[in-house]
Amino acid sequence: MFQLTKNPLDNIVITQPFGANWANFYKDLGLKGHNGIDLRTHPRTGDYGDNVYAMHDGVVKWAGEYAGYGINVQLETIKDYGGLKYQTLYAHLQAPSGNCAVGQTIEAGTLIGYSDNTGKYTTADHLHISLYEIDLRNVRQHYDNGYYGALDPAPFFEDRGWSLLPVEKRYGRFYNPLNPKDRPWSAFVSEKRVALSLTRYLRRVPSNN
Numbered sequence: 001m002f003q004l005t006k007n008p009l010d011n012i013v014i015t016q017p018f019g020a021n022w023a024n025f026y027k028d029l030g031l032k033g034h035n036g037i038d039l040r041t042h043p044r045t046g047d048y049g050d051n052v053y054a055m056h057d058g059v060v061k062w063a064g065e066y067a068g069y070g071i072n073v074q075l076e077t078i079k080d081y082g083g084l085k086y087q088t089l090y091a092h093l094q095a096p097s098g099n100c101a102v103g104q105t106i107e108a109g110t111l112i113g114y115s116d117n118t119g120k121y122t123t124a125d126h127l128h129i130s131l132y133e134i135d136l137r138n139v140r141q142h143y144d145n146g147y148y149g150a151l152d153p154a155p156f157f158e159d160r161g162w163s164l165l166p167v168e169k170r171y172g173r174f175y176n177p178l179n180p181k182d183r184p185w186s187a188f189v190s191e192k193r194v195a196l197s198l199t200r201y202l203r204r205v206p207s208n209n
Helices: 166-172 185-202
Strands: 014-016 037-040 051-053 058-065 071-076 084-096 111-115 126-135
Touching: 058 084, 071 111
Parallel strands: none
Antiparallel strands: 014 037, 037 126, 051 111, 058 071, 071 084, 084 111, 084 126
16 A cells, blocks of 8 residues: 655645635636645745655656646655556646756655745745556546546655644644634634735635535
């Protein structure tokens, strides 16, 4: 069974889980919702952003700038798992590291880049990770799943101790826009701040669908 054996950042805080669509943003992109997981990173204050690490052993398939993902790196497993391989995408980077030449084989935990805010579809520094299955002909699987084949990376992590962080609970258990008492006051205040920011950015009031 394929597993992600290393965390992509030194500290994991989820800011947007897979499938979320708070502002109806992804519908305009032809998606049911968020096609990956967003993780908090710190704004760059020096030469480099936060270190970003390979989540599994693999070969570098891409390292450069592409569409709304900005500067990103894509890794593919060398081993196949019952006729399937897995690809992971690390997006919105400042730059790939020197370990990321296309075709290079790297181990899980290798530094592959530095976080930033590059790309069209991002409003702040963060790391977006996506996961895909492909067959041995290099054909992406599950392409009609509403996420262009992207799968939720969370169940594939070997160690999910981070899954109990309050920020993830907020997006699941406590999210009820019609009844703020259903979630902690601090979460409510944070969501109001995000809603105001999105309203300015989108030039309309965001929806919760």
